[in-house]
């Protein structure tokens with residue numbers, strides 16, 4: 149009996165021992181959920197979490213889950229719900245909702261050292277107890293930038309709904325950097341403040357869209373958007389004809405997740421043609437298929453009656469599922485390593501359905517190891533066609549489809565511009581001074597400014613422009629706009645300075661023409677590389693009247709007489725010295741006229757040949773030396789004097805007091821007036837190239853200043869009658885050697 153009792157007791161003890169052993173290995177975790185079933189994504193997340201609880205809660209590792217729904221967007225709810233859940237016994241909280249609600253919940257939970265997992269899409273400013281499961285936006289923005297770069301779109305406009313925490317702003321800055329790295333730029337940002345009702349949205353969206361149309365870029369990237377904004381945005385954009393081939397819309401998970409659910413197929417077919425979706429790519433696996441089928445079942449039973457008839461999970465739902473998976477692993481881990489749940493979460497690293505899951509509690513860590521892959525698709529008809537895939541290292545897959553659907557539209561519309569650049573307005577001078585540079589046919593009909601057909605425009609600068617455009621990787625459509633640059637009080641463009649300033653005032657996108665690069669012009673606009681150099685030259689009419697007697701001019705008459713006398717004296721001197729010298733030339737022994745001729749010959753000889761050629765006496769040699777020196781001095785003075793006469797005789801002596809002509813519309817007038825200090829009354833503005841010769845002809849002007857390049861091209865100013873003045877040209881050259889011609 150006793151033994152029997154002992155047996156019973158030992159059995160009991162054994163059983164007790166076993167169950168305590170069993171208790172020790174059993175992991176339990178109480179998870180609180182803050183859910184938001186007022187949106188489609190919130191509903192999906194709630195269903196996915198519930199599915200995960202069912203899936204990962206086993207006999208050995210029990211998960212208790214208690215979710216509380218948010219009601220509206222009031223941020224303080226995050227606080228009260230978190231406190232209730234912690235009161236209930238939650239050891240960790242999974243939070244969805246607006247970013248403020250999650251932030252408030254995170255602060256409350258951190259206060260009592262309870263970790264919280266945020267399912268917010270954007271990179272979140274986190275504390276040690278707030279963990280991030282979602283991918284960072286760094287990959288998303290790089291994918292966008294690559295896509296934009298791939299299509300050579302130069303600038304884009306970002307659209308986002310603000311969340312008051314500046315989280316999207318952070319994404320926006322990342323995007324700006326990524327775009328810059330690929331040679332594009334963010335032209336403008338459209339920020340929407342969260343609204344309460346759908347009708348508010350429509351008004352605001354309409355106003356913003358109309359403003360967006362004013363910008364050059366027609367590539368719109370929707371960075372972050374709520375369901376309500378997405379609905380209003382595409383509806384209004386379609387009404388304003390902004391969902392058309394001229395515009396490109398790129399959107400991320402926020403909107404692609406809503407395709408076919410909140411945005412039903414009919415809405416997509418009507419309002420979202422050509423929209424490009426960038427969607428996190430989830431690798432197809434057996435587990436994922438299983439998840440989808442159980443998700444569909446649970447979603448239809450929970451919300452099927454609730455006007456929801458599309459049951460597929462989106463990316464955010466898959467992430468929520470992975471988040472719960474991470475918590476359940478961390479719970480096992482913390483039990484095994486005797487660590488807190490927060491510590492355990494830091495060691496978690498596993499392959500979830502949506503990729504590698506590494507919960508993070510550090511803030512702003514852009515060195516993300518967990519970049520996602522993305523799938524690119526385009527909406528075409530009622531269908532979405534997969535165009536390709538993007539991976540952070542390899543970029544787009546090689547066989548990425550080339551947006552045929554997009555080209556289809558573009559070709560139909562005859563638009564050759566890449567989206568992102570509307571037709572460029574190219575300013576040109578309508579009635580330019582020198583027609584070889586820019587020539588506009590039928591320009592007499594242009595009053596102040598007019599759009600002109602490409603066929604009517606020709607000239608050297610236009611050819612350079614065409615060649616430059618050919619070098620671009622993409623087609624550019626442009627419209628020439630001709631402006632009259634002749635002084636005309638009724639038009640506001642009267643000089644080339646005004647023409648250049650049109651670029652600054654954004655009336656035109658660029659100016660093509662014989663626009664000289666000047667320092668005051670480059671303050672407001674930037675020039676291309678110069679393709680012609682130019683200098684200022686002065687033109688004066690020449691006269692050939694006194695050329696015949698010009699060679700006598702260097703010496704005065706008295707000097708000439710003097711020279712003749714000296715020559716005579718030398719002849720006599722040489723004759724006297726030589727005639728009695730025995731060693732002298734035998735001519736000196738002949739008749740007298742022969743002896744004189746010999747003297748002259750010796751004098752000439754001494755200049756051009758050897759000084760003592762045929763000379764007998766040393767006295768003669770000394771005389772000849774003096775003669776030689778005299779001739780050298782006379783010769784050099786003659787040459788110098790003659791050349792200076794050749795120059796100065798033709799020049800008006802003091803140009804400052806004579807009338808000079810210059811091109812009315814170019815910088816030359818101002819340059820002469822302000823830099824070279826010519827008097828205004830002496831400057832004559834010439835409006836047409838052929839008036840130069842007329843003005844010279846009727847003596848209105850005595851000189852003219854033109855640009856050298858114009859002379860080189862010999863542009864119709866009757867250059868035969870005019871001469872370039874070498875001295876003036878030289879001096880101007882040093883002053884103006886930097887003057888070049890370019891277009892903007």
Ligand SMILES: *[C@@H]1O[C@H](CO)[C@@H](O)[C@H](O)[C@H]1NC(C)=O
Nearest residue numbers: 216217218219220221222225
């Ligand atoms: C949600 O809040 C509104 C007022 O803000 C209230 O009328 C409604 O009863 C709340 N719903 C729930 C389910 O608590």
Ligand SMILES: *[C@@H]1O[C@H](CO)[C@@H](O)[C@H](O)[C@H]1NC(C)=O
Nearest residue numbers: 214215216229232233234236
């Ligand atoms: C869930 O938590 C709430 C407090 O947030 C509590 O009132 C409720 O009883 C809990 N539900 C269960 C089933 O424990």
Ligand SMILES: *[C@@H]1O[C@H](CO)[C@@H](O)[C@H](O)[C@H]1NC(C)=O
Nearest residue numbers: 275276490491494509510511
């Ligand atoms: C993340 O959480 C762990 C555990 O609480 C903590 O030791 C660590 O400092 C946290 N990291 C950051 C960057 O806050």
Ligand SMILES: *[C@@H]1O[C@H](CO)[C@@H](O)[C@H](O)[C@H]1NC(C)=O
Nearest residue numbers: 293294295297298329330543
């Ligand atoms: C964009 O920039 C990244 C990094 O600089 C580069 O790897 C990628 O090839 C670029 N993409 C395009 C389309 O230029």
Ligand SMILES: *[C@@H]1O[C@H](CO)[C@@H](O)[C@H](O)[C@H]1NC(C)=O
Nearest residue numbers: 204206208209473476477480
């Ligand atoms: C946690 O551990 C238990 C028993 O060790 C195991 O049955 C369960 O699958 C584990 N949970 C996960 C998510 O791995």
Ligand SMILES: *[C@@H]1O[C@H](CO)[C@@H](O)[C@H](O)[C@H]1NC(C)=O
Nearest residue numbers: 172482483484485486487488
């Ligand atoms: C677990 O850690 C706590 C303190 O962190 C310690 O008191 C306890 O003894 C540890 N248990 C085991 C089994 O190591």
Ligand SMILES: *[C@@H]1O[C@H](CO)[C@@H](O)[C@H](O)[C@H]1NC(C)=O
Nearest residue numbers: 506512513514515516517518
């Ligand atoms: C980024 O992360 C990788 C892998 O964890 C590491 O090797 C690298 O040093 C990190 N770089 C920076 C700048 O933190």
Ligand SMILES: *[C@@H]1O[C@H](CO)[C@@H](O)[C@H](O)[C@H]1NC(C)=O
Nearest residue numbers: 404407408413460530531532
């Ligand atoms: C949306 O529905 C259409 C038509 O039913 C289908 O072709 C398309 O693949 C669906 N899109 C997504 C993202 O599931």
Ligand SMILES: *[C@@H]1O[C@H](CO)[C@@H](O)[C@H](O)[C@H]1NC(C)=O
Nearest residue numbers: 548549550551552553555556
């Ligand atoms: C795009 O691809 C289609 C076939 O898929 C081809 O016919 C077309 O020429 C391609 N267009 C460009 C611009 O590469």
Ligand SMILES: *[C@@H]1O[C@H](CO)[C@@H](O)[C@H](O)[C@H]1NC(C)=O
Nearest residue numbers: 556557558559560561562563
């Ligand atoms: C483009 O425009 C021209 C004339 O404007 C027209 O003849 C041609 O058919 C158009 N091309 C397409 C693809 O519509």
Ligand SMILES: *[C@@H]1O[C@H](CO)[C@@H](O)[C@H](O)[C@H]1NC(C)=O
Nearest residue numbers: 589590591592593601603604
């Ligand atoms: C140019 O003017 C001529 C005569 O004034 C006219 O016949 C011709 O049609 C005009 N050309 C254009 C393209 O306007």
Ligand SMILES: *[C@@H]1O[C@H](CO)[C@@H](O)[C@H](O)[C@H]1NC(C)=O
Nearest residue numbers: 839840842843844846847848
């Ligand atoms: C001289 O010719 C110019 C240009 O043709 C003209 O403007 C000016 O009136 C003329 N002057 C005289 C005095 O004829």
